[in-house]
Amino acid sequence: MAAPDHLGALINVVLKNLKFQHDWADVQECIRPNLSRSLLYGLPPKRLYVHPDEQIDIIKAEKERGEPIPQEPEVEWVLPLHLSEKWSPAQFAAVFDAIDAIPPGGTDREHAVDAEGGVEEHWRLWRGPKRGKRILLATVQDDSTVTYYWIFDGLVKPRQN
Template identity: 80%
Template sequence: MASSDHLEALTKVVLNNLEYQHDWTAVQPHAQSNLPRALIYGLPPKRLYVHPDEQIDIIKAEKERGEPIPQEPEVEWVLPLHLSEKWSPAQFAAVFDSIEAIPPGGADQEKSDEDGGEEQWRLWRGSKRGKRILLATVQDDSTVTYYWIFDGLVKPRQN
């Protein structure tokens, strides 16, 4: 287990990377007693992930409407890890079991989306979305690499 000073430094590196290199806003650390370490949440400048089935529904809706559907960014969870750490599937599962699908502040965003009705593509957003975390892997030189991890199986995205 890493020391609390090491975890604080790791969190700070990722917070700074998200804010100053990737233009995220409302970036906050999030600690709770049942989490093995603090997570981070924030709002990226553009939408980072579209579920494959949502992608299909959006394409159908855009064809029917004849115009693009705006892809507003969603508040996302981020888990900072150092490259040398070895995490088991059970540790990741414990993190997923401890969080909600929507980070704090994301529920406000969901309320503003409700005005649009119950189009099929909206069913993938807000509290209906699956749990996902952006894994922030920090290397010794402070380079941060990001990977999506999901709670359960998710079919591959169509490019």
């Protein structure tokens, strides 16, 4: 299913913004028959989102270790929309129903395992199969300004600051 011209241009604006303004790697378009429009996915240069419960576990682990825990970036979904589009909760729900929590090329480990083959620390378990569905909503304005917002499948408690 080919995207109409205006959707193709919208996707192109967001794709270029991610690659050239925000230094994302491997940004690709995802076209699926069960999606009403294409999504993008790619790898940001740094980790963009930490689940609030994972954040607590990381702080505890850093305190025990006495050193910071590196936060590797994760492959993320991106939904390009134009500011003038009106989307309902049902449309967002349909997109969430059509995707996996982890985009293609992301880490989808059955069990979190460390380098020595043992089970990793508890904070690591928030990645991979336990990761909730989330999409970075890329809202494009008429002047090609792109604003990004997180949207989640279901309720997510607020982060600790």
